[in-house]
Amino acid sequence: MTAQALIHVPKKAKRGEVIEIRTMISHVMETGFRRSQSGEPIPRNIIANFACTYNGVEIFRAELFPAMTANPFLIFRTVAVESGTLAFKWTGDNGFAAEQSVKIEVG
Amino acid sequence: MRAARGPVLAAAFLFAAGAAPAAEVPLPERRSGYDFMGPQTRGMQDDDMANPGMLSVLDGAAAWERKTGAAGKACADCHRDARQSMKGVAARYPRFDEATGRPIDLEGRIARCRTERQQAPPLARESRELVALAVYVAHQSRGLPVEDMVEKDARLRPFLEAGRSQFERRQGQLDLSCAQCHNDNWGKSLAGNPVPQGHPTGYPIYRLEWQSVGSLQRRLRNCLIGMRAESYEFGAPEYVDLTLYLMWRARGMKIETPGVRP
Numbered sequence: 001m002t003a004q005a006l007i008h009v010p011k012k013a014k015r016g017e018v019i020e021i022r023t024m025i026s027h028v029m030e031t032g033f034r035r036s037q038s039g040e041p042i043p044r045n046i047i048a049n050f051a052c053t054y055n056g057v058e059i060f061r062a063e064l065f066p067a068m069t070a071n072p073f074l075i076f077r078t079v080a081v082e083s084g085t086l087a088f089k090w091t092g093d094n095g096f097a098a099e100q101s102v103k104i105e106v107g
Numbered sequence: 108m109r110a111a112r113g114p115v116l117a118a119a120f121l122f123a124a125g126a127a128p129a130a131e132v133p134l135p136e137r138r139s140g141y142d143f144m145g146p147q148t149r150g151m152q153d154d155d156m157a158n159p160g161m162l163s164v165l166d167g168a169a170a171w172e173r174k175t176g177a178a179g180k181a182c183a184d185c186h187r188d189a190r191q192s193m194k195g196v197a198a199r200y201p202r203f204d205e206a207t208g209r210p211i212d213l214e215g216r217i218a219r220c221r222t223e224r225q226q227a228p229p230l231a232r233e234s235r236e237l238v239a240l241a242v243y244v245a246h247q248s249r250g251l252p253v254e255d256m257v258e259k260d261a262r263l264r265p266f267l268e269a270g271r272s273q274f275e276r277r278q279g280q281l282d283l284s285c286a287q288c289h290n291d292n293w294g295k296s297l298a299g300n301p302v303p304q305g306h307p308t309g310y311p312i313y314r315l316e317w318q319s320v321g322s323l324q325r326r327l328r329n330c331l332i333g334m335r336a337e338s339y340e341f342g343a344p345e346y347v348d349l350t351l352y353l354m355w356r357a358r359g360m361k362i363e364t365p366g367v368r369p
Binding site for chain 1: 155156159161162163165166318319
């Protein structure tokens with residue numbers, strides 16, 4: 001199944017306003033330190049990178065590690081400068097890649 | 108987070124040994140497991156943008172629309188908009204099933220549509236897709252009261268009584284009954300965790316300890332293992348009877364799916 005994501009960005013904001021962005025994506029975030037019931041090591045499978053761009057300009061980036069919970073939930077802030085698109089990208093082990101984007105209207 | 112709970116439950120013996128026979132929690136005193144959680148966990152359940160169970164709702168919504176099996180049909184082809192067709196359905200399960208002559212739970216009912224109506228390979232209990240479909244269907248009943256199905260259908264009565272006797276029977280190496288914790292000692296603390304009354308209203312839930320969503324049967328299995336008692340195969344009639352009893356015990360309480368639990 002494709003990874004589902006919950007993204008919260010205000011639909012409208014005033015120019016210069018600080019806005020809060022919240023993202024959560026479904027992912028097991030398997031640490032690589034656990035073993036299966038039969039004793040086999042379970043390979044690491046995590047999201048390693050997250051980035052957010054605002055009209056093509058990167059405004060936030062995070063590197064994630066095995067200690068992060070399943071379904072990483074990130075909250076960050078930015079200044080609403082102009083109308084346009086916020087794009088989110090998650091990448092990780094086993095070629096994991098997910099992208100989503102949200103429009104914002106700034107007046 | 109991912110550690111086993113077994114040794115912790117051994118502490119239960121201290122308060123449970125020698126307890127008098129259990130009396131049911133009086134109806135007005137019933138409280139959801141939600142009420143026993145800390146403010147952060149409650150906040151997580153309340154905010155659809157922070158409740159990880161909502162990711163499973165989205166998964167279920169996608170599966171609802173997906174055509175599959177030899178019939179080439181999606182759930183949506185027959186049931187249309189789940190927001191209407193599935194509203195209140197989870198509040199009426201387990202129901203009496205004519206085909207088997209005994210109660211069937213919601214996951215069992217969905218699994219049956221999958222094999223019989225979609226003619227698709229069966230989905231394992233606790234598989235991500237079956238749990239997601241159950242979360243999605245049950246979410247359509249969020250806020251609605253659990254119905255008293257036994258009052259509506261007397262054929263369920265013997266199965267209710269079987270579920271009740273499982274709940275009240277002492278079992279396992281610790282010689283405990285469900286009732287000793289959930290009727291007699293709710294609100295007390297078990298190795299730092301509050302003991303809830305054991306209502307099934309938030310299921311399937313997102314459990315922080317599991318780092319995933321899981322069904323009521325998975326939760327029941329955890330309690331049975333904690334009691335060092337025998338657990339059953341997922342889907343076993345024992346679990347369905349117990350579910351029927353728990354839903355009856357929670358009649359009138361509101362469905363919360365997807366609940367978040369520690």
